Amino acid sequence: MSTRLFNRNFNILLSGMFVKGIGTGVYEVAGMLLVLAISGNVFYSGLAYFAISAADCLGFLIAPFANYVSYKKSLVFCEFLKSALLFSIPLFAVLFGLNVFYCILVLFIVAMISQFTYPVESTVIPSIVPQDSLVQANSYLNTLRESMNIVFLAVAGIVVAFIGPVQAILITAICHLCTSLIYTLYRFDFQKTDEKEQPEISKWLQNYKQDFMAGIRYITGSSIIPHLVVACFFVNFFIAAMFATLPAFALMQGGSESYYGYYMAAMSVGLLCGAVITPRVGKFPFGKLTVLCGVSSGLLWVGASLLPVIPSIALYGAGFVTIGIFNVLMFSAIQRQIETSMIGRVITVVSSAAAFSMPIGALVGGAIGSISPLYSILLGGIAMVIFGVYWLVSGVLRRLPSIDQLELSETAAIPTSYHEPVKDAHA
Numbered sequence: 001m002s003t004r005l006f007n008r009n010f011n012i013l014l015s016g017m018f019v020k021g022i023g024t025g026v027y028e029v030a031g032m033l034l035v036l037a038i039s040g041n042v043f044y045s046g047l048a049y050f051a052i053s054a055a056d057c058l059g060f061l062i063a064p065f066a067n068y069v070s071y072k073k074s075l076v077f078c079e080f081l082k083s084a085l086l087f088s089i090p091l092f093a094v095l096f097g098l099n100v101f102y103c104i105l106v107l108f109i110v111a112m113i114s115q116f117t118y119p120v121e122s123t124v125i126p127s128i129v130p131q132d133s134l135v136q137a138n139s140y141l142n143t144l145r146e147s148m149n150i151v152f153l154a155v156a157g158i159v160v161a162f163i164g165p166v167q168a169i170l171i172t173a174i175c176h177l178c179t180s181l182i183y184t185l186y187r188f189d190f191q192k193t194d195e196k197e198q199p200e201i202s203k204w205l206q207n208y209k210q211d212f213m214a215g216i217r218y219i220t221g222s223s224i225i226p227h228l229v230v231a232c233f234f235v236n237f238f239i240a241a242m243f244a245t246l247p248a249f250a251l252m253q254g255g256s257e258s259y260y261g262y263y264m265a266a267m268s269v270g271l272l273c274g275a276v277i278t279p280r281v282g283k284f285p286f287g288k289l290t291v292l293c294g295v296s297s298g299l300l301w302v303g304a305s306l307l308p309v310i311p312s313i314a315l316y317g318a319g320f321v322t323i324g325i326f327n328v329l330m331f332s333a334i335q336r337q338i339e340t341s342m343i344g345r346v347i348t349v350v351s352s353a354a355a356f357s358m359p360i361g362a363l364v365g366g367a368i369g370s371i372s373p374l375y376s377i378l379l380g381g382i383a384m385v386i387f388g389v390y391w392l393v394s395g396v397l398r399r400l401p402s403i404d405q406l407e408l409s410e411t412a413a414i415p416t417s418y419h420e421p422v423k424d425a426h427a
Contacts, residue, residue, distance in 0.1 A: 019179045
């Protein structure tokens with residue numbers, strides 16, 4: 001990989017992701033287990049995932065605000081705010097005791113903040129690495145993220161089993177605080193807008209509406225992206241049902257909190273393998289590759305729902321290999337073909353639209369999980385098979401070429417009224 005990739009800002013991004021990844025691994029296990037432990041009801045696990053996925057759906061309303069703030073200041077402040085919110089959980093546990101609805105509220109707010117920072121981080125990447133290294137950069141970042149998750153998700157289950165979910169969340173709060181401090185080291189060469197050029201509130205709201213509608217027009221003008229949204233809308237419903245009941249399914253399979261960490265770690269192993277091999281398979285036709293990915297993942301997850309715990313964990317993780325491939329290829333295609341000022345908007349609107357079915361899926365999964373968590377995992381596998389079949393029977397999607405030749409916006413025109421975001425001045 002070119003040494004140009006590892007400049008100061010990219011190294012800061014890697015460092016922040018490393019520290020945040022430690023806390024995220026613990027949080028992803030401890031958060032859901034905390035809700036399950038407080039409530040004692042699988043339905044509340046579904047409600048917790050409902051809150052998280054609802055934040056994903058609202059991302060399209062939050063992300064446009066990122067265009068009017070400093071990259072550096074927003075990342076620093078948001079990581080600090082996440083830390084403060086998570087610190088409140090162990091504090092309240094000591095002073096007042098915890099309420100399940102308060103914990104779910106914290107999960108929701110933290111997820112909402114992530115919806116603000118995610119498009120900022122996605123937009124920064126093409127600005128700090130060479131254009132011909134975007135696939136390698138995204139693959140490297142995903143490799144780092146998932147390789148850390150392998151270790152910390154597996155360890156997190158053991159940590160939660162020994163010290164409890166409340167104390168484990170304290171570790172996450174500290175990691176977000178450290179990440180906030182790391183992001184203060186960013187240096188950007190972008191020119192910051194002069195203060196006297198800042199619009200009034202009424203003008204700002206008007207610009208907000210124009211920018212949002214510009215993103216919608218950009219996406220609806222594409223002949224490919226709407227098909228992706230329809231397919232993902234259906235599949236995400238069942239994936240949400242699967243995730244919502246995974247803590248209870250893991251407890252049913254293994255009888256200990258640590259097994260939830262093992263399932264999450266297996267997922268990370270699969271995503272890591274997918275990220276590592278993506279540059280090798282990126283030259284294959286995207287349509288046929290997606291058909292193979294969907295069917296194979298679905299069959300593996302069906303097997304995971306029916307087999308004993310050890311082969312179940314292995315098959316569950318293997319099903320995420322193709323998910324890792326699809327993620328890297330899809331976001332690399334968007335970053336490569338869409339101008340920088342529109343990347344965050346397009347990614348967020350596509351993700352929000354695709355995730356709209358997830359809150360309902362989480363509630364349905366929680367209700368189904370009250371009968372047996374096995375059924376939610378089984379339905380998730382079946383849905384992924386249907387996803388692959390959908391791509392197979394659609395001639396337009398089946399014939400999609402490799403991402404080097406793929407045109408996501410064949411008929412879309414870049415709006416000329418788009419307002420450039422306020423970025424950091426050189427520090």
